[in-house]
Every structure is written in C-alpha cells, then in structure tokens.
Amino acid sequence: MNWKVCFLLVLLLMLAMPLASAESGRELIENSSGYDGKTVSFRGEVIGVMIRDDFAWVNLLDNEGYAIGIWCPAENAKAILFIGDYSHVGDSVQVAGTFHMACAEHGGDLDIHAENFIIVATGQEVDRPTNLPIAALGVALMAVAILMTFYLRRIRKEKQKILPWPSY
Amino acid sequence: MIPSLTREDLKIIGYNLRNAFYITGVFLLVPIVVAAVYREFNTVPYFLIGSALAFIIGNLLSFFLRTEKEMEVKHAIVMVALAWLIAPLLASIPIWLANATASYLDAGFEAISGFTGTGLTVATGIDYMSHSINFLRHFLQFVGDGVGILVISLSILGRTEMSSVLAFKGESKDVGIRPSVVRTSRIIIGIAVTFLIIGTVLFTIAGIREGLDPGTAVFDGLNHSMTGYATGGFSTHSQNLLYYHSILFEVVAVILMIIGALNFNLHYAVLGGKRKEILKNIEVKVLLFWLLATGLIVSANLLNTNVYSSVEALFRKGVFHAISAQTTTGFQTVYPSHFALVWPALSIFVLSIAMIVGGSANSTSGGIKMLRVGVLFKSFKREVKRLLLPRSAVVTGSFHHIEDTPLTDKVVAGAALVAISYIVFFSIGTMITAAHGYSLEDSMFETSSALGNVGLSCGITSPAMPATLKVTYMFLMWAGRLEIIAVLVLMGFVILGLRRGIKK
Numbered sequence: 001m002n003w004k005v006c007f008l009l010v011l012l013l014m015l016a017m018p019l020a021s022a023e024s025g026r027e028l029i030e031n032s033s034g035y036d037g038k039t040v041s042f043r044g045e046v047i048g049v050m051i052r053d054d055f056a057w058v059n060l061l062d063n064e065g066y067a068i069g070i071w072c073p074a075e076n077a078k079a080i081l082f083i084g085d086y087s088h089v090g091d092s093v094q095v096a097g098t099f100h101m102a103c104a105e106h107g108g109d110l111d112i113h114a115e116n117f118i119i120v121a122t123g124q125e126v127d128r129p130t131n132l133p134i135a136a137l138g139v140a141l142m143a144v145a146i147l148m149t150f151y152l153r154r155i156r157k158e159k160q161k162i163l164p165w166p167s168y
Numbered sequence: 169m170i171p172s173l174t175r176e177d178l179k180i181i182g183y184n185l186r187n188a189f190y191i192t193g194v195f196l197l198v199p200i201v202v203a204a205v206y207r208e209f210n211t212v213p214y215f216l217i218g219s220a221l222a223f224i225i226g227n228l229l230s231f232f233l234r235t236e237k238e239m240e241v242k243h244a245i246v247m248v249a250l251a252w253l254i255a256p257l258l259a260s261i262p263i264w265l266a267n268a269t270a271s272y273l274d275a276g277f278e279a280i281s282g283f284t285g286t287g288l289t290v291a292t293g294i295d296y297m298s299h300s301i302n303f304l305r306h307f308l309q310f311v312g313d314g315v316g317i318l319v320i321s322l323s324i325l326g327r328t329e330m331s332s333v334l335a336f337k338g339e340s341k342d343v344g345i346r347p348s349v350v351r352t353s354r355i356i357i358g359i360a361v362t363f364l365i366i367g368t369v370l371f372t373i374a375g376i377r378e379g380l381d382p383g384t385a386v387f388d389g390l391n392h393s394m395t396g397y398a399t400g401g402f403s404t405h406s407q408n409l410l411y412y413h414s415i416l417f418e419v420v421a422v423i424l425m426i427i428g429a430l431n432f433n434l435h436y437a438v439l440g441g442k443r444k445e446i447l448k449n450i451e452v453k454v455l456l457f458w459l460l461a462t463g464l465i466v467s468a469n470l471l472n473t474n475v476y477s478s479v480e481a482l483f484r485k486g487v488f489h490a491i492s493a494q495t496t497t498g499f500q501t502v503y504p505s506h507f508a509l510v511w512p513a514l515s516i517f518v519l520s521i522a523m524i525v526g527g528s529a530n531s532t533s534g535g536i537k538m539l540r541v542g543v544l545f546k547s548f549k550r551e552v553k554r555l556l557l558p559r560s561a562v563v564t565g566s567f568h569h570i571e572d573t574p575l576t577d578k579v580v581a582g583a584a585l586v587a588i589s590y591i592v593f594f595s596i597g598t599m600i601t602a603a604h605g606y607s608l609e610d611s612m613f614e615t616s617s618a619l620g621n622v623g624l625s626c627g628i629t630s631p632a633m634p635a636t637l638k639v640t641y642m643f644l645m646w647a648g649r650l651e652i653i654a655v656l657v658l659m660g661f662v663i664l665g666l667r668r669g670i671k672k
Contacts, residue, residue: 029505030505048411049379050413056379057413061406065292067411084296085296086298102481107413107415107481108478109413111413130210130213131213134217138214138217138220152230
C-alpha cells in the first residue's frame with residue numbers, strides 16, 4: 001500500500017469519526033452543563049446564516065427539531081449554497097467545536113465555536129405543488145360566500161321595500 | 169332574581185356576533201398578499217376556505233337572526249367571550265390545512281395563542297413554515313392582542329350606539345380616550361400602526377446590520393414588530409430571538425415590549441403634548457418599580473448561582489426575560505428546557521409572579537395589570553393609615569391616572585375581584601399541570617405564562633404535551649385575555665340556560 005492510499009484512508013477515518021459520534025441537539029441542550037467547554041460534534045441542516053465581519057453565525061437544525069447557533073469563520077458560511085426554508089432544503093453541515101452553555105463572548109448564548117466545519121450534503125429547491133381538490137374547494141366556497149352576500153342583501157332590501165298592510 | 173334566558177337573548181347575541189365572523193374573514197384574506205409576494209400560491213386556497221366559511225356563517229347569522237333590539241350588558245359580555253372563541257376557531261383552519269401543526273387541536277391552540285397574544289406554540293417546523301402561514305400567526309397577534317378584534321370592527325363599521333361601547337369594554341379596552349368609541353378605536357389603531365412602522369424599520373436596520381439578507385430582515389422585522397408591540401412573543405424561527413445572536417435585535421425588542429405594555433391613554437396623552445403624564449401616572453410608576461425589582465432579583469440570582477457571569481449576559485438573559493415576562497410578551501433567548509433545568513428556582517418564581525401581574529391596563533399586555541396592582545397597594549396604605557389614626561379621622565385616598573381619581577371602595581373592590589380571579593385560575597391551572605406529572609415550579613411557570621398571555625415556556629408546551637393540558641391552556645389563554653370576568657358571565661349564561669331552559 002503506498003503512502004497516498006494510507007493518507008486518504010486516515011483522512012476518511014478522521015472525517016467519518018465525527019459523523020458517527022455527533023451529539024443530538026436535545027442531548028446538548030438538556031445536558032448542557034456536562035458538555036460546557038468540551039469539544040462536541042453536531043450535525044444539522046442550515047436554517048440561517050449571518051456574516052459578522054470575519055466570522056459568521058450559522059444556525060443548524062437537527063433531525064429532532066433542535067437548532068443550535070454555530071460561530072465559525074466567515075469563509076465557512078460563504079460556502080453554504082442553500083438555507084433551509086419553505087422552498088429549500090438547506091445544506092447539511094457537520095461541525096466539531098467547543099460547546100458553551102452560556103458563552104461569555106456572546107452574551108450568554110448557548111453556542112458551538114466551530115473548529116471543524118464540513119458541508120456534508122448540498123441542499124436543494126423544494127417543489128410545493130398546489131393541492132387541486134383543496135384549491136377547487138377554496139374557490140367554490142368563496143364564490144358561494146360572495147353570491148350569498150349579494151343575494152341576502154337583495155332579499156333584505158326587497159323586504160324593506162314592501163310596505164306593511166294597513167290594519168284597522 | 170336573574171331573569172331566564174329568552175330566544176331573543178340568543179338572537180341578539182348571534183346577530184351581533186356576525187361582525188366577529190366578517191372581520192375574521194377579512195383578516196384571513198390578508199396573508200394572500202404575502203403568499204403572492206413569495207410566490208407561495210399553493211397556500212392561497214387555505215386562506216380562501218377559512219375566509220369563505222367566516223363570511224358564509226356571518227351572512228347566515230345576519231339574515232336569520234336579524235333584530236333591531238339593542239344589546240344589554242350581559243349580551244355584550246357573552247358576545248365578546250364567544251367572539252374570542254370563534255375568531256381563533258376560524259383562523260385555525262388555514263394553519264391546520266397547511267399542516268403547520270400536528271392536529272386540528274394544535275391548530276386551535278396556535279390560533280388562540282395568536283389571537284390572545286400569548287405566544288406559546290405547538291407548531292411543528294416553524295423554520296420550514298411558509299411565509300404566508302408564518303405571517304398569519306404574527307398578524308393574529310397584532311390584530312387580536314395589539315388592537316382588538318372588536319376595536320377594528322367598530323372602527324370600520326363606524327357604529328356608535330350603546331352596544332358598541334359595551335362590546336368595547338368587554339374586550340378590556342377603555343372608552344375614555346375620546347368621547348366617541350369609533351374615534352377612540354381609530355386612535356388605538358393609529359397608535360398601533362405608528363409603532364408597527366417604527367418597529368419594522370428598527371428591526372430591519374438591526375437585521376441588515378447583523379448579517380441578514382434585506383428580504384429576510386424586512387420580513388422578520390415586520391413580524392417581530394407586530395408581535396413585539398402586541399406583547400405577543402411569536403417568532404419566525406423555532407429558536408425565537410436566540411436565532412439572531414444579537415444584542416441590537418434584543419434592544420429593539422425591549423423598546424417595543426415596553427411601549428406595548430403602556431396604556432393607550434398614556435400614549436395618547438404623551439403624543440398630545442402631556443409629557444409630564446409619564447412621571448405622574450400611577451401605572452408607569454408601578455410598572456417601572458416591578459420591572460426594576462424583577463430585573464434586579466433575577467439578574468442577582470443568576471449571578472449568585474453562576475449561571476451567567478458577565479454584565480452583558482446578565483442583561484441579555486436576566487433583564488431581557490424579566491422585561492419579556494413583565495410586559496407579558498414572551499420573547500425568549502434561552503432554550504425552554506434551560507428555564508426548567510439550568511435557571512434557579514427563585515428566578516423562575518419571580519418571573520412567574522411578573523407574568524401574572526402583567527403590564528398596564530388598556531394596553532396590549534395581559535395579567536392582572538399595573539393599574540389594579542397600584543390601586544390595591546394604595547388601598548393597603550390607606551387601611552394601615554386608617555388603623556393608626558384616631559377613629560374620628562377621615563382617611564381618603566386618590567391616584568393619578570391621566571387625571572386625579574378618588575380611591576373609592578368600588579374601585580378597590582373591582583381591582584381586588586380581578587386579582588382574586590386570576591389567583592384562583594392560576595392555582596387551578598397549576599394543580600392541573602402538576603397532576604400531569606410536571607414539577608410544581610414548572611407548572612407554576614407554564615400556567616402563569618398561559619393565563620397572563622405571556623408565551624415564555626419552560627418546555628411543557630410542545631406538540632407532544634397531553635391533549636387535556638392543551639385544552640386547559642387554551643381555556644386559560646382565552647380567560648386571561650378577557651380578564652376572566654367575561655368568561656364567568658358566559659358560564660353563568662350557559663348554566664342559566666341549562667337549568668331553566670330557554671323561554672320564547
């Protein structure tokens with residue numbers, strides 16, 4: 001085995017290790033005092049990017065619905081192509097870094113200062129087709145509501161026009 | 169003896185309820201504009217269905233229950249209580265159809281939380297929610313709690329009869345700004361829109377400065393401005409304001425929360441040139457005292473227990489949440505489970521009290537209200553003075569709220585009645601929550617948040633919480649928004665109908 005293959009294998013192992021041992025957002029948030037100041041690994045979908053000079057905040061949402069802010073160099077954030085929202089699946093990112101329960105540098109926020117930042121999957125656009133039966137129902141109901149408004153108004157006006165029969 | 173219910177009573181209530189249907193129908197059309205801007209055309213049918221149903225039911229009520237008879241106080245109170253149930257019921261339709269919640273019950277919870285300006289959420293995937301549905305959640309808080317459903321309908325329909333005045337009062341709004349209710353309601357809307365614009369501009373500037381793209385900054389700015397002024401607390405992100413990691417964003421939120429917690433009459437007086445009113449007003453003094461006391465106790469406790477150590481952290485976590493709780497907003501920059509697991513018990517207890525006490529009367533805040541707390545403090549002082557002076561001495565008292573008002577027994581009894589009702593409902597809510605297996609401390613916190621229409625959560629409120637607890641909190645949010653008395657009147661109305669039947 002030549003040294004290039006060995007190097008590649010070691011590199012792959014190094015990349016795979018954090019993937020296998022990533023902590024869940026729930027675990028980090030609920031046991032935050034135990035992880036405070038320690039190096040942790042976290043994986044999630046990008047749901048927000050805010051570049052602040054040479055650094056950036058990248059909010060990652062894990063598959064259980066827990067989001068954590070990652071403080072990383074701006075160039076890491078600039079490499080992100082998709083931010084998750086209604087129309088997009090965001091890039092999937094794996095980070096390893098120092099976990100802070102109440103970061104002294106960032107006003108007490110719970111965060112991770114990334115030392116290793118890898119985009120493991122690129123996001124994509126999401127197609128949101130219209131549900132045709134629901135759309136038809138919506139249009140039909142609105143038509144009924146409008147017709148009803150005018151019809152009932154007309155009946156009321158006609159009723160008001162009819163003078164009561166004089167009684168003696 | 170209380171007279172039995174008649175069919176005419178039901179007709180009067182039903183006929184006057186039509187406005188709540190119509191105005192909700194109009195509200196549900198507004199997010200279509202947002203859907204068009206963001207090209208989310210697949211969400212348009214959801215709003216059409218909700219809106220059309222509102223108009224159809226409103227038309228039926230208007231046609232079949234038409235009556236010329238004027239509302240009495242009992243009709244107005246029952247009508248308002250029902251309006252605050254019907255409006256969320258209709259608004260929950262688009263939320264449910266869009267799959268923004270796991271069930272229709274959750275959609276109802278979200279809509280009641282929105283309309284009452286509470287901010288507790290059971291929505292799933294807020295970060296993936298369509299812009300239009302997300303806007304609807306925030307818009308409900310602005311029109312429901314920020315202005316008031318009936319205030320808007322009165323200003324549009326321009327009705328000036330006695331029934332409008334009664335409905336206005338039933339919605340916990342004062343008619344005292346201007347002699348005409350229509351004029352008053354338009355002033356309230358004017359004040360709300362002014363602060364909405366100012367808030368949106370400030371949040372947008374803060375957002376762009378902190379690295380958001382301009383489109384997101386404007387959208388988030390508008391939504392947070394609506395919920396900040398309405399002291400609602402919904403956010404466009406699951407992390408709430410923690411998403412932004414920004415002191416600038418939090419400072420703008422603090423400004424809006426405090427403005428929202430001040431009395432409309434005070435806004436009007438100050439905008440009309442009576443600036444000294446801020447220094448003289450009993451509510452402002454009591455609110456400042458409570459804010460200061462809550463902020464100091466919470467911050468000192470957090471420092472003492474080594475949860476946060478820097479001055480910036482104590483402001484952004486301690487003081488920020490004290491203001492969020494006291495103004496009954498519910499903006500949050502810590503994870504809900506941190507309140508339960510990391511924050512010390514004293515801070516949780518103090519925040520719970522702040523949430524129950526709330527902001528100013530006739531503002532967008534919930535809770536017992538500062539005016540009542542001030543009146544009760546003054547009456548305690550008066551009673552102590554009375555006991556110390558000779559029996560022949562006459563002890564009087566007064567307080568300043570826009571004008572000098574004598575501290576009569578009737579005023580004190582009114583304040584005490586509302587305060588006691590809140591304490592009773594708080595105790596019952598806490599017991600029900602604790603009976604579901606949660607700790608007493610967490611139960612107190614979450615119950616006071618629901619009843620005070622706050623929205624801070626220690627993690628109990630979630631899509632996974634038991635359905636019985638969801639219903640309990642829905643009831644507490646609704647009762648809290650109506651200051652409890654209207655709910656008791658509605659209950660009395662129903663019991664009367666069940667016991668004696670409905671006469672012709």
